[in-house]
Amino acid sequence: MLWDFGSNDYLGLSWHPALREAAKGALAEGPLGSGASRYVAGDDPAWHALEAELAGWKGYEAALVAGSGMLLNIGLLQALAARHDVIFADRLVHASLIDGARLSGARLVRYRHLRLDELAALLARTPARRRVIVTDGVFSMDGDCADVGGLLTLAEEYDAIVVLDDAHGLGVIGPGGRGLAASAGAAGHARLVEIGTFGKALGGYGAFVLGPKAFIEGLRQRLRTAIYSTMPPPLLAHAMLRALALVQEGALVHALHERIRTFQQLAAAKGRPATDTAIQPWVLGEDEAALAAARRLEAQGFFVPAIRPPTVPEGTARLRISLSAAHPLEVVQALVEALPA
Numbered sequence: 424m425l426w427d428f429g430s431n432d433y434l435g436l437s438w439h440p441a442l443r444e445a446a447k448g449a450l451a452e453g454p455l456g457s458g459a460s461r462y463v464a465g466d467d468p469a470w471h472a473l474e475a476e477l478a479g480w481k482g483y484e485a486a487l488v489a490g491s492g493m494l495l496n497i498g499l500l501q502a503l504a505a506r507h508d509v510i511f512a513d514r515l516v517h518a519s520l521i522d523g524a525r526l527s528g529a530r531l532v533r534y535r536h537l538r539l540d541e542l543a544a545l546l547a548r549t550p551a552r553r554r555v556i557v558t559d560g561v562f563s564m565d566g567d568c569a570d571v572g573g574l575l576t577l578a579e580e581y582d583a584i585v586v587l588d589d590a591h592g593l594g595v596i597g598p599g600g601r602g603l604a605a606s607a608g609a610a611g612h613a614r615l616v617e618i619g620t621f622g623k624a625l626g627g628y629g630a631f632v633l634g635p636k637a638f639i640e641g642l643r644q645r646l647r648t649a650i651y652s653t654m655p656p657p658l659l660a661h662a663m664l665r666a667l668a669l670v671q672e673g674a675l676v677h678a679l680h681e682r683i684r685t686f687q688q689l690a691a692a693k694g695r696p697a698t699d700t701a702i703q704p705w706v707l708g709e710d711e712a713a714l715a716a717a718r719r720l721e722a723q724g725f726f727v728p729a730i731r732p733p734t735v736p737e738g739t740a741r742l743r744i745s746l747s748a749a750h751p752l753e754v755v756q757a758l759v760e761a762l763p764a
C-alpha cells in the first residue's frame with residue numbers, strides 16, 4: 424500500500440462516508456444518468472439547490488454548474504470573447520483556459536507568470552472591443568497564488584473583466600476554505616467571474632462558475648458545452664451538497680491547514696521553501712533526479728508524482744506533493760524526512 428501524495432483530493436472527501444451515503448441515497452430513489460442536457464430533460468432540483476448554496480457560501484450573486492472544469496472553461500471563454508476581443512492570460516494558466524481562448528476566436532496575449540507590471544503594459548497598448556484577463560487562483564504546478572486584488576485594480580483601470588479559475592484554492596485557501604478571492608476580500612466583485620471544480624477538494628466531479636446575476640443568466644443561454652452536453656449524474660449534486668456542508672463545518676479545512684504548517688516547518692528545517700497551499704513543489708532540476716526520487720519514495724511507501732517538461736519548464740523537474748486532510752500528521756513528517764535534500 425502507498426500513501427497517496429499525488430491526487431487533488433485535498434480534504435479526503437472522495438472517500439468520505441457521508442458523500443458516498445448521499446450518492447447512494449440519490450441512486451436508491453433516482454436514475455444513474457441524467458438522460459439529457461439540462462436544457463432538455465436532464466435537470467434536477469438538486470442542481471439548483473447546489474447552485475444557490477455555492478453562490479451564498481462563496482459570496483456571489485449567482486452560480487451555474489456544468490460538466491468538468493475542462494468543459495466549462497472551453498465553453499465559458501467562447502461565450503465571453505470573440506473576434507476583435509483580447510484575452511490576456513498568465514503564461515502558466517491551465518490548458519482548459521488556453522483551449523477556450525483559442526476556440527473563442529479572440530486574440531490571445533500571454534504575460535509572464537504573475538507579472539502584473541507586464542500585464543498593465545500590455546493592457547495599455549492593446550486596443551480591443553472587450554478585454555478579458557484570465558488566471559488560475561492557485562497554480563497547479565507551483566502552488567503559488569495570483570494577486571486577485573491587483574488584477575481587479577487593473578481590470579477597473581482598463582475596463583476588463585477577470586476570470587479566476589480557483590480549482591486548487593477551493594476548500595484550501597482561507598480559514599473557511601472559501602478560496603483565494605474570498606480571502607482577498609474580492610468575492611462578488613462586479614468585474615470578477617470565478618470558476619471552481621468539484622473534482623479536487625470537494626471529492627466529486629464537475630465544475631461551476633460564479634458571478635453577477637445578469638452575467639450568469641446570460642451565460643446560461645450561451646454556454647455551448649452545457650447546452651450540447653449531457654448533464655452530470657444527479658447523484659453528484661446530492662454528494663456535492665454534502666461536501667459543501669462538511670467544508671463549512673470547518674474541521675477538514677483546519678486539518679489540512681495543520682498539515683500544510685507541519686510541512687512548511689519541516690521543509691524549512693531542510694532549507695527548502697514551501698507554499699501556503701496544498702501543492703508543494705520539490706524542485707530537483709534534471710528529469711532523472713525527479714524520476715529517481717519518485718522511485719525511491721515509492722519503495723518507502725509514498726506515491727509522489729515526478730513532473731517533467733513540457734508540463735514544467737526545462738531544468739525544473741520536480742516532485743509535486745499534494746497534501747490532504749486525510750494524511751496522518753506522522754505520515755507527512757515521514758514523507759518530508761524521506762525527501763531528498
Ligand SMILES: *Cc1c(COP(=O)(O)O)cnc(C)c1O
Nearest residue numbers: 491492493517519588590620622
Ligand atoms: C483541474 C483543473 C481544471 C479542469 O477541471 P476538471 O474538472 O478536472 O476537468 C481546470 N482548471 C484548473 C486550474 C484545474 O486545476
